[in-house]
Amino acid sequence: MQGLLLFAHGARDPRWALPFIDIQQRVQAKVPAMPVELAFLEFMTPNLIEAGARLVQAGCTTVDVLPLFLGAGGHVRKDLPELMGQLQREHLQVQWQLRAAIGEISSVVQAMADAALAGMSK
């Protein structure tokens, strides 16, 4: 079974997580049978290792890890690959597949550019 692991930065303010929970819920609504987890690098729980373990427990054998970051800097290029390595070592029977960051997807960039103009105050 395939699963999806959404990975976000995290913040002290709980309201920060709302758009990410919104993404998770919209994905889940479209594919109710697919396990979808949301994990955080810091300040919020679960972390990537905990959320990955949940997906394994749910029976996933292939997991896409999707960074919900607009820019790909140190968190996406260094921290995340290290965490992916740990997931792989702890769950050797599972394929963990790192996807490009959400901000590098053209349709997402276009949606942001469109929203920037659509919302102009006059």
Add this chain to the structure above:
Amino acid sequence: MQGLLLFAHGARDPRWALPFIDIQQRVQAKVPAMPVELAFLEFMTPNLIEAGARLVQAGCTTVDVLPLFLGAGGHVRKDLPELMGQLQREHLQVQWQLRAAIGEISSVVQAMADAALAGMSK
């Protein structure tokens, strides 16, 4: 004249800025006559005050400030309003209008949810 000031976090890795530059360029391509600037909170330049001054110099009298943040935590709720106050004090003749964070716009959330599923590895 109306201007748009895009505000992103910034990072040490210059590649981090690419999606934000992409947004700026797509917006600018659609409205070539409107001044559009991209500013950063830290690590990258220009900062919000510098980019705002450029827009004023370009003749803007109304400026939308759009936070290119997915989640709205301390940076959007505390740091940015303080910077907006500084912009307003330094340019009393200009209307500075703070918009909701890009990650709080439903069409953007939907685009991310769609991209999450469209890119599933099998």
